[in-house]
Amino acid sequence: FTRSRELSRALRCDQISIELQPQFNIATGKVIAGEALARWTREDGTRVPPSEFISMAEANGLIIPLGNRVLHLACQTLARLGMAGHEDIKVAVNVSALQLARRGFMQELISIVDRYGVNPARLELEITESVAMHDHESNGVLLRGLREAGFPIAIDDFGTGYSSLAYLRDMPVTTLKVDRHFIHAIDQTAGDHVIAEMIIKLGRRLNMQLVAEGVETAEQAAWLLAHGCPHAQGFLYARPESVEAFLARLASQA
Numbered sequence: 388f389t390r391s392r393e394l395s396r397a398l399r400c401d402q403i404s405i406e407l408q409p410q411f412n413i414a415t416g417k418v419i420a421g422e423a424l425a426r427w428t429r430e431d432g433t434r435v436p437p438s439e440f441i442s443m444a445e446a447n448g449l450i451i452p453l454g455n456r457v458l459h460l461a462c463q464t465l466a467r468l469g470m471a472g473h474e475d476i477k478v479a480v481n482v483s484a485l486q487l488a489r490r491g492f493m494q495e496l497i498s499i500v501d502r503y504g505v506n507p508a509r510l511e512l513e514i515t516e517s518v519a520m521h522d523h524e525s526n527g528v529l530l531r532g533l534r535e536a537g538f539p540i541a542i543d544d545f546g547t548g549y550s551s552l553a554y555l556r557d558m559p560v561t562t563l564k565v566d567r568h569f570i571h572a573i574d575q576t577a578g579d580h581v582i583a584e585m586i587i588k589l590g591r592r593l594n595m596q597l598v599a600e601g602v603e604t605a606e607q608a609a610w611l612l613a614h615g616c617p618h619a620q621g622f623l624y625a626r627p628e629s630v631e632a633f634l635a636r637l638a639s640q641a
């Protein structure tokens with residue numbers, strides 16, 4: 388309970404920020420996008436890890452104002468990227484089930500991008516597989532509306548949850564993010580890479596973009612490129628970093 392009050396105070400006192408973890412084109416080594424990740428820094432400079440406050444915020448409803456803050460910060464970042472000439476770079480945000488389920492979510496999202504003068508095509512919405520597939524009919528309608536409004540939609544942690552492949556085909560999804568579990572299996576014993584291989588094939592057949600998560604070794608990156616997954620995110624390339632560091636990285640690759 389005191390933790391909840393502390394988080395709600397943190398939201399009022401501007402203690403919530405974002406870092407961006409870059410996503411790379413494996414072949415060219417260029418950044419294509421950044422995933423926005425919420426950060427909570429207390430007044431004394433210490434940080435509360437997301438593993439502690441995200442689930443708490445989901446349990447007590449604070450994920451709504453927290454998610455909102457992240458959306459504003461992501462759009463502010465997109466506006467800065469645009470001014471710096473990086474109109475081609477996307478920012479991805481994690482959207483929780485509670486945010487998605489709120490009436491008026493789409494209208495609110497549209498009003499935020501409008502306010503920052505951001506093209507919705509640059510703001511990717513990451514939704515975990517279990518959320519996207521749960522209640523697929525009503526979520527399908529909602530996701531289709533978001534797609535029609537121009538937002539790209541990524542399925543996060545793909546392969547770990549319940550997913551009906553038939554529904555996936557009908558979902559208005561633009562990107563599959565292959566869960567890191569399958570990426571880490573790549574350079575282990577023979578046979579373990581079969582899931583990653585199947586997910587990549589599936590994504591390609593369904594005309595979806597593919598991003599491998601949790602890429603940590605050059606061997607994994609080479610394997611992904613050879614097997615048709617062009618994009619990667621992970622510690623091999625970069626950890627989550629400040630918006631300033633992300634902008635500097637883009638400036639130096641231009």
Ligand code: G
Pocket residue numbers: 423424425426437438441453454457481482483627
């Ligand atoms: O990089 P990291 O330790 O920050 O992230 C931990 C977890 O917290 C990840 O699973 C990530 O999806 C989740 N997370 C980070 N920021 C947000 C956010 O703004 N909203 C939601 N719903 N989840 C987030």
Ligand code: G
Pocket residue numbers: 408424481543544567600601602603620621622623627
């Ligand atoms: O998919 P999700 O939103 O959970 O992804 C964000 C989380 O993944 C963050 O906690 C981030 O720090 C973590 N992460 C990013 N790259 C790597 C990596 O290469 N290895 C591992 N183990 N975790 C990673």
Ligand code: MN
Pocket residue numbers: 422481513543
């Ligand atoms: Mn994510």
Ligand code: NA
Pocket residue numbers: 543544545564566567600
């Ligand atoms: Na993920």
